[in-house]
Amino acid sequence: MFTDKHLLVISNRLPVAISGEEGDWHVEQSAGGLVTALSPLLKKNKGVWIGWAGCNPDVPVHQLLKSYCENLDCELIPVLLTEDEVTNYYRGFANRAIWPLFHDLLGHATFSAEQWEVYVDVNRKFAQAIVPHIKPDSFIWIHDYQLMLVGHFLREMGITKHLSFFLHIPFPSRDLFRRLPWKNDILQGLLKYDHIGFQTPHDRRNFIHCIRWLLPKAFIKASKRESIMNYEDREVKLGFYPISIDFNEFNDGAKSPEVEEAAWFVHENLKSRTLVLGLDRLDYTKGIAERFLAFERMLEKYPDVHGNISLIQVVIPSRLHVEEYQDLKESLDTLAGRINGRFSKFGWVPIHYMFRSLDRVQLLGHYRACEIALITPLRDGMNLVAKEYCASSVDNNGVLILSEFAGAAEQLGKYAIVVNPYDLEGTADAIYSAYIMEPKERQRRMKQLRSEIRRNDVHRWVRWFLSAYTEKNTVIYQTNEISKSV
Ligand code: GDG
Numbered sequence: 001m002f003t004d005k006h007l008l009v010i011s012n013r014l015p016v017a018i019s020g021e022e023g024d025w026h027v028e029q030s031a032g033g034l035v036t037a038l039s040p041l042l043k044k045n046k047g048v049w050i051g052w053a054g055c056n057p058d059v060p061v062h063q064l065l066k067s068y069c070e071n072l073d074c075e076l077i078p079v080l081l082t083e084d085e086v087t088n089y090y091r092g093f094a095n096r097a098i099w100p101l102f103h104d105l106l107g108h109a110t111f112s113a114e115q116w117e118v119y120v121d122v123n124r125k126f127a128q129a130i131v132p133h134i135k136p137d138s139f140i141w142i143h144d145y146q147l148m149l150v151g152h153f154l155r156e157m158g159i160t161k162h163l164s165f166f167l168h169i170p171f172p173s174r175d176l177f178r179r180l181p182w183k184n185d186i187l188q189g190l191l192k193y194d195h196i197g198f199q200t201p202h203d204r205r206n207f208i209h210c211i212r213w214l215l216p217k218a219f220i221k222a223s224k225r226e227s228i229m230n231y232e233d234r235e236v237k238l239g240f241y242p243i244s245i246d247f248n249e250f251n252d253g254a255k256s257p258e259v260e261e262a263a264w265f266v267h268e269n270l271k272s273r274t275l276v277l278g279l280d281r282l283d284y285t286k287g288i289a290e291r292f293l294a295f296e297r298m299l300e301k302y303p304d305v306h307g308n309i310s311l312i313q314v315v316i317p318s319r320l321h322v323e324e325y326q327d328l329k330e331s332l333d334t335l336a337g338r339i340n341g342r343f344s345k346f347g348w349v350p351i352h353y354m355f356r357s358l359d360r361v362q363l364l365g366h367y368r369a370c371e372i373a374l375i376t377p378l379r380d381g382m383n384l385v386a387k388e389y390c391a392s393s394v395d396n397n398g399v400l401i402l403s404e405f406a407g408a409a410e411q412l413g414k415y416a417i418v419v420n421p422y423d424l425e426g427t428a429d430a431i432y433s434a435y436i437m438e439p440k441e442r443q444r445r446m447k448q449l450r451s452e453i454r455r456n457d458v459h460r461w462v463r464w465f466l467s468a469y470t471e472k473n474t475v476i477y478q479t480n481e482i483s484k485s486v
Contacts (some may be wrong), residue, residue, distance in 0.1 A: 005409040005468045007047035009038055010130060012146035014076050016068065018059060025059070027068040034143075036246045037458040050126070052090075053078045060213075079129045081122065082419040088118035090472075091322060094146045100195040101180060102145060102169050103379040105180050108324065110422075111181055118151060122226070127153035134159065139469065142193070144168045151175040152189035152304065166194040168429040169381040170407065171203040173363075177210050187214055190426060191229070193203040195237045197465050199381045204240045226468055239463045242411055243382050247457040248448075250391035263367025270310055270352070274435055277370035279363075279385050280377075284328055287378040287403065287421040290316060292335045292351065294376070294427035299343050299350060302432045307348045309435055312370060316357045329355065332439050367392035372434045375406065376421035382407040386416075387453050396446040399434040401427075411452060445464040 015035040020026045029035060041047060053061045069076055081089070081425040092115035102107035134140065141164045142150050151163045177183055187210060190196060197203040208227065211218050218231040226239040253259060267275065276295070280286035295311050315332065319325040336353040343350045354467050358366065367373075373389040383406040390400060390412070400416040402409050409418055417434055419427045 009049045011051045011143040018055045037462045048075045052075045088115045089122040093119035123149035124153045132199045136274045149189040151192040155192045164195040166193040171206045174209045198239045244458045245387045247391045247454045254392035258361045259364040263368035266369035274309045275370040276311045276372040281316045281318040287376045291472045294424045296339045298428035298431045312352045314354045376403040380406040390449040396443045415448040
């Protein structure tokens, strides 16, 4: 059984945030589905999570994490990164080359040999940090695009154990991937893992197309659930496992009195109005500017909505040290101002735009208060906000508008209103359709969405991924939507 194993999780960031100043440091667990899902397993077998703590090298991280973990049954091991490494590996190669390329936004990508070299070095550094923690019964699970080469370095260091990898972002098409100057290194590095998990069948298909084209000697036996690839005497399992959320946590949280009050407060301030919610990290992949334009187009086309609908757009500050993200913020500020200036009238503002994060009660309060969620990324690995919104929609009254380019659309597309975020006209019409949708139809769709997410929650995601290691196909994914194979 997997549950008897010693779990070793490796991700770019540790699941904690360190804040404060000398003599007054605070360590807090970060929120997130991955942490919720893995914590019980980590605690059960005194597991280890290895990653960067996200703070300066002069913060006494080891000491802080040691005392933070004293009452936990698991260990957090920091990988220390220098400023140069943060600049070139994280902000550089990971976020300026891989992130845009893998999200199909080649125009935002820059490829620098210097950054690539540091990316390689930091992946080696992570491998070095992992080796002392490997036990005979360890299960090693590495996460995401920042660490694609860690498996390669662990093999170089003589580790022959089973290595698993999960990619949280999309995998691009062959035509895009071929633009990467180090495409062969990345592919060959990834093939040093024994098991690679993607979010959707589409991502796995793209990966297999790249392998077939770049490594023609690889032999792939495609199957519906898990394809097996043979390359240079190695066998690699390729599967797709759409990540999810802790449904009960959101469902129960949304019913709590604090959240009900927060939701009431949001609506009370924007009385007798349909509220549309957008909630994203500041990122050009999330399609926020396109969403504003589609909302504007909707206001132009359907004047009967004036005074009766508002978009609440929450943008969570992110990567602001990068000039491109500062520019994005400025252009969103301008756009929201322009649209509001054009349409606002006494007592009504079309776009309520907040540039900050919400605490958990406010977050759930917004999910509950808003009748429509407008989730229109240009590309997204999954998009957990879509799932969280539905799980919090405890009155079954919400309508989900979802981009066809979010991984979540493969699961939720049948009962959401699916849009192409580049199609402003179509998105404007979709917002209006959601606005006029009959309560019976809203309820019918939302019930289906909630039951899909309840069945396939994050705990199932973990079991499903891990079961691929022990026995084949022991967890059957319960949806008819994901039936396409490679
Ligand atoms: C990557 C992939 C994939 C957001 N604002 C607040 C807040 N959040 C939380 C949400 C949600 C999370 O942040 C965002 O998750 P997403 O999935 O939407 O997006 P990424 O951060 O880009 O994540 C993505 C994911 O990895 C998992 O594999 O789905 O495609 O890009 O959980 O709730 N939380 C609080 N306040 C906020 O203001 N408390």
